[in-house]
Amino acid sequence: MSGRVLVGVKRVIDYAVKIRVKPDHSGVVTEGVKHSMNPFCEIAVEEAVKMKEKKLIKEVVAVSCGPQQVQETIRTALAMGADRGIHVEVSAKEYESLGPLQVSKILAALAKKEEAQLIILGKQAIDGDCNQTGQMTAALLDWPQGTFASEVTLEAGHVKVVREIDGGLETIKINTPAVLTADLRLNTPRYATLPNIMKAKKKKIANVKPADLGVELASKLQVLRVDEPPQREAGVKVESVDDLVGKLKEAGRI
Amino acid sequence: MSHLLKRIWIYGETLGLCLRGSRALSQLAELPEMHQMMRQTCRDYAAKELAPIAATLDKNHTYPAKQILELGAMGVMAVEVPEELGGTGMDYLAYSLAMEEISRGCASTGVVVSVNNSLYIGPILKYGNEEQKKQWITPFTTGEKVGCFALSEPGNGSDAGAASTMAHQDGDEWVLNGTKAWITNSWEASATVVFATTDKALKHKGISAFLVPMPHPGLSLGKKEEKLGIRASSTANIILEDCRIPLGNLLGSRGAGFKIAMQTLDSGRIGIASQALGIAQAALDCAADYAHKRTAFGAPIGKMQAIQFKLADMALAIESARLLTWKAALLKDAKKPFTKEAAMAKLAASEAATFSAHQSIQILGGMGFVTDMPAERHYRDARITEIYEGTSEIQRLVIANQVLKEYQP
DSSP: OOOEEEEOOEEEEEETOOOOOTSSSSOOOOTTTTTEOOHHHHHHHHHHHHHHHHTSSSEEEEEESTTTTTHHHHHHHHHHHSOOOOOOOOHHHHHHOOOOHHHHHHHHHHHHHHHOSSSEEESSTTOOOOOOOOHHHHHHTTTTEEEEOOOOHHHHEEEEEEETTTTTEEEEEEEEEEEEEHHHHHHHOOOHHHHHHHHHHOOOEEEEEEGTTTTOOOOOOOOOOOOOOOOOOOOOOOOHHHHHHHHHTTTTTT | OHHHHHHHHHHHHHHHHHHHHHHHHHHHOOOOOHHHHHHHHHHHHHHIIHHHHHHHHHHHHHOOOHHHHHHHHHHHHGGGSSSGTSSOOOOOOOHHHHHHHHHHHEEEEHHHHHHHIIIIIIHHHOOOOOHHHHTTTTGGGSSSSSSOOOOOHHHHHGGGGGOEEEEETTTTTEEEEEEEEEEEEETTTEEEEEEEEEEEEGGGGGEEEEEESSTTTTTEOOOOOOOOOOSOOOOOEEEEEEEEEEEEEEETTOOOHHHHHHHHHHHHHHHHHHHHHHHHHHHHHHHHHHHHHOOTEEGGGSSSHHHHHHHHHHHHHHHHHHHHHHHHHHHTTTOOOHHHHHHHHHHHHHHHHHHHHHHHHHHHGGGGGGGSTTTHHHHHHGGGGTTSSSOOOHHHHHHHHHHHHHHHO
């Protein structure tokens, strides 16, 4: 096998920032707001780097799709130990309508081009919360998928994945090449060390256009409106269970 | 050189100077990408690993051993040390940024890092021979071992030239006798740079610097001082009684000790200025957040001018001191004289720290006085920055000295 792992990293609004909806309700405010790597993508990078340190794989390639700024995110991945980066250039305008389907097509094309043995992604991005890219990428490639991974064991020709599911933990064995998506408890991402930040400067980031990969970015989805969640209102106290049932019937809830 | 060539040469030199100058200037306006990444990783570490435990470390006077190891693994314990000696090989601006971010999380951890980098490793890197660098620097880059700097004595702090610790040669050994005071990291250190008089008649030109391992026969530690602030770092006397070390442990040349101490403190000042900036920034963070949330007279107190003026003055003091600190670091990195700027930075930053911490408590009111909020700890931590590594009074003397030199008729 090629020993090459592709890791997708997404630049998102930092998890600690308070999100504000734009006055025209077309989206959220991103100008001048702190951005960082999606936390689940950090976990994905960490898993790939650990595999390389254990000499189970040879090369970690960090990929991100978007405008110029995503290079910061790729460089953070390089500082965590990825070997090289690929920046898939998408204009700011196109980026607004870039969704899981388009990204999956890009990742699938790259995986074939790079002869990747594994694709590791975060289970979802904290902005879109779609939880689709990993699954769609696997389907497009007709590769097996191990999603919501909380433990990954790479062996010759296959990978054992412990998945976090509603009922508890499920262990599956899938053949490589495969797509994995990282869940919270898979690992604790390392802090970029100062020497690695210096080394990251010398690592290469290649620029690629979606057209070069034969991918059409046009989306069939359109965001109609973005609103803040409704303000939590005061509740009503009732005296008895009958009162409660009565009030619920009134509100049309039962 | 022909007239035309000379003009081209001068043009080129001026352009080069302008480019170098403009690059240094632009670094003041916006940090280069690598420095930004470095600052961000230190900020993330401080926010997640130091800030949550800082109050407990302070309360129990606990040395942050685990965190120092983690910082060592990140390369923060030896920022300027070249890679071949096990360090990170970054510049002093990077070190200043790291120090500020670490101290913003925990001031005690900041001083441990600062003493190791500037006061212990600093002089060995500059004045040590190759053997000494390998023996006394490399093991101290990982956080597993930390060093300390022993200059002050019970009888002299600012008056460093009056050192009464003595060192005399006895065969193939140096023998040290005396007491050093206020030594940060003393209880955890594996080595120290000690200053002792080798030739009393030569006064301050008769002081030499020595490398002493710890523990060592003839070297003992006084009790840990109970301090107002930076309580997670240890401060104690180092007592030398017939402490014998090999002749090869002399650092630099005989009699160069005073010069080594002064030059080391020049650089150390940038580290402490950065620590003070971190404390000041943490105090501002606390106060500004509170100003948004606390309401009085029907509105958040941040809407009131009295509070706004305080926040503005705090932010101004911090940003001014930060620019001075960065300039001092940039000058040092460019191998230009930086004594005046380093003194200005340390003075400005330490006064910004005490001012900001004071105002932060004022903005928090009663909440600022209790340990539930970090404001009282910042107030206590800030105080020492005006004292160690050169009191504010000494800094003023250093600056005045430089200014008078500039105007020498």
